[in-house]
Structures are given as structure tokens and as C-alpha cells.
Amino acid sequence: MIDFEHGLRVYWEDTDAGGVVFYANYLKFFERARTEWLRALGFEQERLRVEGGAMFIVGGTTVRYLSPARLDDFLQVSVRLTERGRVSMTLFQQARRASDGALLAEGEIRIGCVDSRTFKPTRIPVSILQALDAAASTLPAPIPE
Amino acid sequence: MIDFEHGLRVYWEDTDAGGVVFYANYLKFFERARTEWLRALGFEQERLRVEGGAMFIVGGTTVRYLSPARLDDFLQVSVRLTERGRVSMTLFQQARRASDGALLAEGEIRIGCVDSRTFKPTRIPVSILQALDAAASTLPAPIPE
Amino acid sequence: MIDFEHGLRVYWEDTDAGGVVFYANYLKFFERARTEWLRALGFEQERLRVEGGAMFIVGGTTVRYLSPARLDDFLQVSVRLTERGRVSMTLFQQARRASDGALLAEGEIRIGCVDSRTFKPTRIPVSILQALDAAASTLPAPIPE
Amino acid sequence: MIDFEHGLRVYWEDTDAGGVVFYANYLKFFERARTEWLRALGFEQERLRVEGGAMFIVGGTTVRYLSPARLDDFLQVSVRLTERGRVSMTLFQQARRASDGALLAEGEIRIGCVDSRTFKPTRIPVSILQALDAAASTLPAPIPE
Numbered sequence: 099m100i101d102f103e104h105g106l107r108v109y110w111e112d113t114d115a116g117g118v119v120f121y122a123n124y125l126k127f128f129e130r131a132r133t134e135w136l137r138a139l140g141f142e143q144e145r146l147r148v149e150g151g152a153m154f155i156v157g158g159t160t161v162r163y164l165s166p167a168r169l170d171d172f173l174q175v176s177v178r179l180t181e182r183g184r185v186s187m188t189l190f191q192q193a194r195r196a197s198d199g200a201l202l203a204e205g206e207i208r209i210g211c212v213d214s215r216t217f218k219p220t221r222i223p224v225s226i227l228q229a230l231d232a233a234a235s236t237l238p239a240p241i242p243e
Numbered sequence: 244m245i246d247f248e249h250g251l252r253v254y255w256e257d258t259d260a261g262g263v264v265f266y267a268n269y270l271k272f273f274e275r276a277r278t279e280w281l282r283a284l285g286f287e288q289e290r291l292r293v294e295g296g297a298m299f300i301v302g303g304t305t306v307r308y309l310s311p312a313r314l315d316d317f318l319q320v321s322v323r324l325t326e327r328g329r330v331s332m333t334l335f336q337q338a339r340r341a342s343d344g345a346l347l348a349e350g351e352i353r354i355g356c357v358d359s360r361t362f363k364p365t366r367i368p369v370s371i372l373q374a375l376d377a378a379a380s381t382l383p384a385p386i387p388e
Numbered sequence: 389m390i391d392f393e394h395g396l397r398v399y400w401e402d403t404d405a406g407g408v409v410f411y412a413n414y415l416k417f418f419e420r421a422r423t424e425w426l427r428a429l430g431f432e433q434e435r436l437r438v439e440g441g442a443m444f445i446v447g448g449t450t451v452r453y454l455s456p457a458r459l460d461d462f463l464q465v466s467v468r469l470t471e472r473g474r475v476s477m478t479l480f481q482q483a484r485r486a487s488d489g490a491l492l493a494e495g496e497i498r499i500g501c502v503d504s505r506t507f508k509p510t511r512i513p514v515s516i517l518q519a520l521d522a523a524a525s526t527l528p529a530p531i532p533e
Numbered sequence: 534m535i536d537f538e539h540g541l542r543v544y545w546e547d548t549d550a551g552g553v554v555f556y557a558n559y560l561k562f563f564e565r566a567r568t569e570w571l572r573a574l575g576f577e578q579e580r581l582r583v584e585g586g587a588m589f590i591v592g593g594t595t596v597r598y599l600s601p602a603r604l605d606d607f608l609q610v611s612v613r614l615t616e617r618g619r620v621s622m623t624l625f626q627q628a629r630r631a632s633d634g635a636l637l638a639e640g641e642i643r644i645g646c647v648d649s650r651t652f653k654p655t656r657i658p659v660s661i662l663q664a665l666d667a668a669a670s671t672l673p674a675p676i677p678e
Binding site for chain 1: 255256258260261262263266267305312313
């Protein structure tokens with residue numbers, strides 16, 4: 099589950115009058131990839147929210163926009179877990195154009211787990227932690243919290 | 244409250260690679276105007292949802308896109324109540340460019356009131372009905388449900 | 389190419405505070421399906437815009453919102469060509485939840501071909517017309533312009 | 534022009550199923566404020582793009598999401614120029630809820646000027662540089678490029 103990848107197409111809705119993908123939309127692309135990464139780990143966020151009373155929220159994002167993507171481009175968006183705590187984690191994500199591998203945008207996304215009613219930080223559910231640790235066990239080196 | 248108007252600016256986020264406002268965004272512009280129209284009548288939807296357990300949802304939209312708007316254009320979006328029932332209403336809305344009055348898009352939006360938990364149709368709160376009727380009393384002719 | 393279908397997932401970006409898909413986003417879902425339908429017919433819109441100087445724009449939309457979709461739902465969005473002229477066409481589209489087949493939204497979308505610089509109506513490129521006619525030849529009955 | 538502020542309302546379109554503003558939308562809010570800041574300095578980006586052949590693009594964003602905003606909240610979004618080069622600049626921006634002053638999100642946005650056709654870096658137009666310098670002259674201390 100290291101270097102999970104999710105493919106997606108650029109549609110009209112993603113572009114702006116500059117003729118390229120509107121930069122804020124890379125945050126959407128990154129999130130789609132994280133959602134599919136969690137799904138691949140066995141977790142659905144709507145179920146987590148409704149049944150578990152917990153949500154992952156984004157606490158911070160740092161993104162570098164390197165090259166423009168255009169309508170009809172097909173992108174590969176990657177997810178790598180780089181830090182895992184008990185209430186939050188950090189992911190490194192990249193978006194590349196599939197046709198030529200050009201790096202379009204990349205960044206670090208910090209995710210926190212909160213109570214879906216109060217928005218107060220809460221422990222990441224144990225089942226998810228275990229799945230993350232199983233994935234993280236193959237990382238090159240442990241990363242302290 | 245007939246022909247309520249709300250002004251808004253076109254930003255990068257609203258445009259697409261065609262260089263003009265992405266057509267789906269007129270639904271957002273129309274909704275901003277409806278929200279401000281309700282606010283002008285004395286109602287806030289978040290309070291209605293949290294305290295009253297009711298939400299207005301959109302049941303149907305018919306929109307004609309007539310002329311393109313561009314980045315930096317300032318638009319005037321109108322709201323006219325054309326039909327009022329006990330659980331739903333219909334509004335006629337237009338978006339015009341302020342600088343030259345050009346009609347950009349117009350359409351009919353059908354709104355229904357639902358229980359915010361079950362999404363089942365529910366009566367529009369009496370206080371809102373009364374405010375709507377006060378506004379509607381100035382309409383040219385009564386419109387049967 | 390009749391009843392073309394495109395599958396897509398509902399992500400956080402697609403939802404609103406009502407807990408369901410924001411209705412305006414069905415226009416985005418419908419467009420993604422139309423884009424993939426054109427791609428399946430052999431046409432890419434960015435190439436059409438840059439090389440051919442033509443764009444398809446949306447002239448009118450009528451959408452009925454029937455049932456709410458939620459985060460993590462997987463949708464099937466259909467495209468059926470119902471009318472084909474020389475500068476415009478009309479499509480009937482539906483969005484269903486894949487898990488139970490529930491009809492979420494449906495509508496008619498009128499598309500016109502315009503010069504990408506002047507936004508004036510122009511003929512749909514012959515190659516596209518031919519591909520559409522090949523698809524339309526299997527329709528139950530001819531639809532006059 | 535230091536600490537320019539732009540007010541905006543949170544609408545349904547801005548929220549997600551968590552019941553709060555979708556975090557990616559703060560980038561839109563920040564951009565609306567930057568656009569109004571440039572307009573207040575006398576510059577319109579559409580004119581710059583069409584007549585001047587130049588565009589400002591976002592090269593990097595670092596945003597911290599501190600507290601959730603909800604439907605109907607009115608926000609004040611600030612813009613402060615913190616660094617000014619010949620082809621790029623950096624802005625510090627904050628979004629606060631007007632009613633209680635709560636800091637919702639803040640971050641640094643790096644903007645670059647590019648040729649609107651080739652997307653290659655180009656000088657910020659002299660007239661804009663002069664306006665920025667006039668504004669920057671009131672900054673506490675010069676910031677080297």
C-alpha cells in the first residue's frame with residue numbers, strides 16, 4: 099500500500115480560463131486518491147462517519163504546482179504514508195500526467211481524525227491503525243511521531 | 244421581495260478552458276441569490292437545518308445558457324417567486340452582466356422542503372410561508388398549486 | 389453507442405452540508421459521461437478545441453433530482469443521443485447508484501457546436517457527425533431536426 | 534494596501550458532507566481576496582490576460598486549517614504582500630469568521646507571472662510592480678528576493 103496510485107481524467111469542470119487545470123483542484127485529485135487508498139485498505143469514510151462517528155479532516159496542505167495539465171489529460175495520483183500518529187498522519191502525494199510522466203503537482207497533506215459531531219480530535223480507529231501499520235511496515239525506515 | 248437581486252463577481256474558479264464561466268456554475272450563482280433572498284426575508288438555512296430539522300432541496304432545474312460571461316465580469320442574479328405550495332415552490336432566475344445588461348442565463352428552479360434527516364418532504368415552516376405570501380401578495384396574479 | 393455508460397465515485401468534493409451530493413454536481417457527472425462517450429466515438433475535446441477551433445457548449449439543461457446520493461456511492465451515468473442536428477444535439481442522461489440501481493437524477497442536455505474563438509455557432513465537424521449517425525442508425529426511430 | 538480584506542459568504546456550494554466548508558475551498562476564498570486586492574490596486578486579470586498576454590499563476594500554497602466554518606458564516610479574508618520579486622511574489626492570507634473573529638485558515642501563497650500562451654515565467658508588468666512597491670513601501674522592512 100506504499101505508493102498507492104489512482105488514475106483520473108481531467109474534465110472541463112477541472113479547468114479554468116487559463117486553459118489548464120485550476121490549481122485548487124489538485125487538492126481534490128489528491129483527496130480522491132486518498133479515499134481510494136483507504137478503500138483499498140478496507141475502509142469507507144461514509145461508513146466511518148455514520149457508524150463510527152469519526153471523520154478524517156485535513157489539517158494542513160503544502161502543494162507545489164510544477165507543470166500545467168490540460169483537458170483530456172489522464173493523471174496518475176500517488177499516495178505515500180510518511181508519518182503516522184494516533185490522531186493524525188501525513189501523506190506525500192504526487193500528480194503526474196500518464197502519457198509522459200510529467201510531474202504536475204506534489205505536496206504534503208496532514209490528516210487528523212475528529213469526532214464527526216464535535217470536530218474534536220479523536221483516536222484513529224484501531225482497525226485503521228492496524229491496516230496502516232501493516233502498510234507502513236514495508237516503509238524503508240520507521241518515522242517517529 | 245419580487246425581483247430580488249444579488250450581485251457577484253466572476254473569479255478564476257468559475258471559469259473553464261473555454262475562457263468563460265462553466266455553465267454548471269450558474270446553478271451556484273442562482274443558489275447564492277436564493278440564499279440571500281431568504282436571508283433578506285429573515286431566514287438562514289443553517290439555522291433552519293440545525294434548529295428546525297428542515298432543508299430546502301432542489302427538485303428540478305431548467306436553465307438556458309444564452310451568452311458567455313468572463314473572468315472579472317460582475318453579474319446581477321435575480322430571484323422571482325412564481326409558484327408557492329405548502330412543500331415546494333418554483334423560482335424564475337436570471338443572470339445578467341451588470342456592465343451591459345446582457346442576459347447570460349435564465350431558468351426555473353423548483354425547491355422542496357424536506358426533513359433534514361430523512362429527506363422526506365415536509366411542510367415549509369409557517370414563518371417562511373407567511374413571509375413568502377407577504378412577498379407574493381404583490382405578484383400580478385395568484386398561481387394555484 | 390446508444391446507452392453509453394460511465395461509472396464514477398462520489399467523493400467529499402461532491403457533497404454538501406446536507407450530507408448528500410450537491411445537485412449542481414450532477415451536471416458535472418453528466419458531462420464526464422458525455423466526454424467519455426465522445427472519446428469512445430474517437431474524439432477528444434481538447435484536440436477539437438486547439439486543432440479544430442471548435443467547442444461543444446451547453447445551450448440548455450433540464451434536470452430532475454430524484455433521490456440523494458452519498459459519499460462513497462458509485463454511480464453509473466448514461467448518455468443517449470435523442471436528437472441530432474448540424475450545429476446542435478440533445479442527449480438524455482441518467483445517473484443511477486450502481487449498488488441498487490436507484491435513479492438519482494436525469495435530464496436533457498442540449499449541446500451546440502461553436503467557434504472556440506468567437507463563440508458563434510458552427511457546424512459539428514463532419515467526422516463527428518458521421519460517427520454520431522453511425523451510432524444513431526441503431527436508434528428505434530429517426531428523429532427529425 | 535497592506536492587510537487588504539475581502540468579505541464573502543459561505544454558501545451550500547462551499548460545504549461538504551462533514552457539515553463544514555470543504556478545505557480546498559479556502560484556496561478559492563484566498564484567490565477571490567487576491568483578485569479584489571489586485572482590482573483595488575487598479576488591475577483586472579482578464580484584461581491582463583487578453584491584452585497583456587500575461588497571467589498570474591499559483592506556484593505553491595501552504596495552508597493550515599484551524600477551525601471549521603459553516604453554511605451562512607460571513608468570512609473576512611485578508612491579503613498581505615510578504616515578498617516581491619520581478620517574476621513572482623508571496624502573500625500571507627487569513628480567513629476569519631466575521632461574527633467572532635475566529636481564525637479558520639491561513640497560509641502562504643506564491644504567485645508567479647507567466648506568458649499566457651507558453652506558461653513560461655515573465656516579468657510582472659511594470660505598472661503592477663510600481664503599484665506593489667507603493668503598497669510595500671509601508672511594510673515594516675524590505676524583503677530581499
